[in-house]
Amino acid sequence: MTQIKLTRIAALLKDAEFEKSVTVKGWVRTRRDSKNGFSFIELNDGSCMKNLQVIVDGDIPAYAETIKSVTTGASVSIEGTVKESPGKGQRIEVHATTLQLIGKADPASFPLQKKGHSFEFLREIAHLRPRTNSFGAVARVRNCISRSIHNFFQSRGFLYVNTPIITTSDCEGAGEMFQVTTLDLARLAKVQTEIDWKQDFFGKPAALTVSGQLEAETYATSVGDCYTFGPTFRAENSNTTRHLAEFWMVEPEMPFYELTDNMDLAESFVKTIIGDVLDQCPEDMEFFNKRIDKTVLETLDNIRNNEFIRLPYTEAVELLQNSGHKFDYPVEWGHDLQSEHERFLTEEHFKQPVILFDYPRTIKPFYMRCNDDGKTVRAMDVLVPRIGEIIGGSQREERLDVLLQRIEECGMNPEDYWWYTELRKFGSVPHSGFGLGLERAVQLITGMANIRDVIPFPRTPGHAEF
Ligand code: 4AD
Ligand code: MG
Secondary structure: OOOOOOOOOHHHHHOOOOOEEEEEEEEEOOOOOOOOOOEEEEEEOOOOOOOOEEEEOOOOOHHHHHHOOOOOOOOEEEEEEEOOOOOOOEEEEEEEEEEEEEEEOOOOOOOOOOOOOHHHHHOOOOOHHHHOHHHHHHHHHHHHHHHHHHHHHOOOOOOOOOOOOEEEOOOOEEEOOOEEOOOOOHHHHHHHOOHHHHHHHOOEEEEEEEOOOHHHHHHHHHHHHEEEEEEOOOOOOOOOOOOEEEEEEEEEEEEEOOHHHHHHHHHHHHHHHHHHHHOOOOHHHHHHHHHOOOHHHHHHHHHHHHOOOEEHHHHHHHHHHHOOOOOOOOOOOOOOHHHHHHHHHHHEEEEEEEEEEEEEEEHHOOOOOOOOOOEEEEEEEEEEOOOOOEEEEEEEOOOHHHHHHHHHHHOOOHHHHHHHOOOOOOOOOOOOEOOOOOOOHHHHHHHHOOOOHOOOOOOOEEOOOO
């Protein structure tokens, strides 16, 4: 079988030898026609930020009838020879020997005909925005982060477990779940006041998961260190630059870890991911630093090179109250910190990442381990500049009696969590874990301001077009 010998532009720009024959395929970014009867094509195939410059001589076959259709956005296949480029900004160029138009893009209607569209506009054409420099770079960095996440855990012997997407338990206990049902709700609304869940697909109410943690705990307490990494869903009505209704979360879970071990792992995890992206995507990172946020490389270096501050919630509250800073929301012990408080700590006060821990039990989920003070739990949040909370985690309550008490205290039904509590009956061990929101990590690393621009197809209240 003969294989098409297709070279990707990233590889070509990196180390193609002069005079080599190549075939490249991609999308035209621009075409310029010279008065002397030849054309320049800037070709991009998404493999890297840079375009390949192609010189098409007027005397090659098909030039006359094809070249006018080779417009911005059109797809082409080009065979040619690699030459040293006399122009600035590129090592090589390709001199075309054949040119084939694959798919046209009518200049009158192609939305990316001109550069410089706003991110708001591009969100409305999420099917085309990956053809822009910014979204191509985000896609590559996001991919690099995912690879780095797997490498980090795989190289430490963690098992990748796939936890369910449809579930009947509410891990965070916040009641912010999307229901999954095959019942005909429109009909039921007319004929029934009460719903008989036994008639539903699973015989009881089910929903999309908000977190794979509870199921990951069953594997951590059997096969050891593990992680789940997949989509999670929150039906919270938050219209902020840091919330999505569907986002990806990586959740490691480790038996025999106490909270400090958990913090150590989280810190080294964040630093490793940043280091990997800086090593593996230098060109894209240069672009972000130049075009998106001029401080992003500096911020990332700062995170990588400093130890994270570790501060109990109670001390953070005192610090905020005594800061003299005027906040929109008051700071009060027993209340969740607002993003403005978190950002003050990490951006202004400490100017580096902060791990807050030992939060009031009343504001945290049922599964977190209770401290002896009767007031706080072994929770931790990792806060980073510009984002605020990037990781949330805890040591888990491993004592059956305390866990049952907490489930009741949180107004939940212990019967619904029978399998989870059984982990505490049979060989219970101290264990811990955390969750990192992938999109928040992509935001931190790229400097992109809005979380809707770091996931291919964002889902937010009122928005699920694509
Ligand atoms: O703090 P959260 O809610 O923690 C959990 O779900 C735990 N079960 C994790 C664990 O211990 N295994 O969420 C964890 C992280 C947050 O720190 C944030 O980065 C991200 O998930 N996150 C969101 N990202 C985007 N949009 C949302 N609506 C998010 N909610 C949480
Ligand atoms: Mg949280």
